[in-house]
Amino acid sequence: MRKPMIAGNWKMCKDVNEAVELANEIKRSVYDVENVEVVICPPFTNLSDVGEMLIESNIGLGAQNCYWKDEGAFTGEVSTGMLKSVGCKYVIIGHSERRQYFGETDETVKFKIKAAIEKGLIPIMCVGETLEERESGKTMDIITAQIKGGLEGFSEDYIDTLVIAYEPIWAIGTGKTATPGQAQEVHAEIRKILSDLYSETFASSTRVLYGGSVKPENIEILMKEEDIDGGLIGGASLKSDSFTDLIKSTASLYAEKKG
Numbered sequence: 001m002r003k004p005m006i007a008g009n010w011k012m013c014k015d016v017n018e019a020v021e022l023a024n025e026i027k028r029s030v031y032d033v034e035n036v037e038v039v040i041c042p043p044f045t046n047l048s049d050v051g052e053m054l055i056e057s058n059i060g061l062g063a064q065n066c067y068w069k070d071e072g073a074f075t076g077e078v079s080t081g082m083l084k085s086v087g088c089k090y091v092i093i094g095h096s097e098r099r100q101y102f103g104e105t106d107e108t109v110k111f112k113i114k115a116a117i118e119k120g121l122i123p124i125m126c127v128g129e130t131l132e133e134r135e136s137g138k139t140m141d142i143i144t145a146q147i148k149g150g151l152e153g154f155s156e157d158y159i160d161t162l163v164i165a166y167e168p169i170w171a172i173g174t175g176k177t178a179t180p181g182q183a184q185e186v187h188a189e190i191r192k193i194l195s196d197l198y199s200e201t202f203a204s205s206t207r208v209l210y211g212g213s214v215k216p217e218n219i220e221i222l223m224k225e226e227d228i229d230g231g232l233i234g235g236a237s238l239k240s241d242s243f244t245d246l247i248k249s250t251a252s253l254y255a256e257k258k259g
């Protein structure tokens with residue numbers, strides 16, 4: 001059975017003091033949760049301090065982006081080796097905000113996934129369609145192209161740690177969550193794409209998270225869907241109460257599912 005993951009993407013929120021305080025609150029409140037992989041992804045400037053705080057905790061540290069070169073004259077960029085050196089275990093790659101505002105493409109996603117894996121980081125690859133694409137019936141084509149493009153040339157053994165996050169762009173920060181049915185449909189399709197590209201085993205063991213206005217009020221109905229393995233959380237990860245609620249609900253649902 002796939003272990004669920006709840007990952008908080010803090011985006012460009014929290015200075016270092018706020019970040020350390022929030023991380024500390026989350027750490028204290030979920031110290032005894034075992035069956036959910038908990039990840040927090042603060043801004044680059046806070047990784048080192050938050051990373052120190054998470055040593056020997058059950059929370060993993062993640063970054064929100066990376067560059068694919070090891071070092072050199074790339075002003076403003078951060079390498080995967082640098083992320084590793086401050087304690088990161090995960091890195092979000094190809095978030096729709098990066099694709100929309102910073103020119104990220106399926107090809108740069110592919111380079112970044114390779115750079116992450118080479119340094120032993122777990123890539124959380126984001127895919128998702130715009131409202132216009134959904135309304136014109138192109139959702140599955142977009143998702144297929146993003147997955148094929150981002151994973152081009154990788155064998156299934158190479159990407160065996162990969163996590164995929166399906167985040168419909170129209171649901172991000174809008175309060176408009178995909179219905180469990182809409183999300184499940186895409187998650188099932190993602191597994192089918194992975195099964196066609198690789199194998200049934202790979203498809204059924206890869207975790208696929210849902211992201212887009214996930215809150216304590218809707219996590220249960222989403223998590224009950226067969227192919228939803230957790231969430232990539234924006235707004236609701238910025239407060240310890242809502243984030244820890246999400247983690248605890250996921251933990252009890254998982255225990256129920258397992259019987």
Ligand code: 13P
Nearest residue numbers: 009172173212213234235
């Ligand atoms: P919200 O949860 O704020 O909609 O953000 C989702 C997201 O983009 C997480 O990466």
